[in-house]
Amino acid sequence: MSLSAGYSVNPYVFAGIYVGAIPFFLASVAWIMRNKKRRKSLLLPVLSTGLCMSSAYIYLIIAGEGVPIWVYLLIVGLLGYGLYSTFRKVQTGKKFKDR
Structure with missing residues (x-):
């Protein structure tokens, strides 16, 4: 704390934001899956x-402010893994709870 x-970042x-975005993230993934099945555009859901x-x-x-460079590298790594994981789930059509 x-x-x-x-660093001028409020952890709360x-x-x-992190926890609040989870339901919207899951709804967006469901939107991708639905549009993929219906062969509609994936641009907005993605x-x-x-x-x-x-x-x-x-x-x-x-x-x-003054956040170390390794934090930005970690963010890039986390986002990269998240994108890869989400892409694989969408490609296979599996739900996130089926891990």
């Missing part, structure tokens, strides 16, 4: 999913 003041806001996946990190990037 004491570290957050030095970060956690709230954009929505990406925004939900990265919303807390966007807050950290915008609000953070």
Whole structure:
């Protein structure tokens, strides 16, 4: 908690955005799956999913001051893995609880 003041990032806001985005993320993935089945455009659902996946990190990037470079590298790694994982689930048509 004491570290957050030095970087101008409120951990409660970060956690709230992170947890609050989960239902929207899952709804966006369901939207992708539905559009994929119906052979409709995936552009908007993919954009929505990406925004939900990265919303807390966007807050950290915008609000953070003097954040070490390794944090940004970690964010890129987490987002990369999240995109890869989501893409695989959408490709196979499996639900997230079927891991």
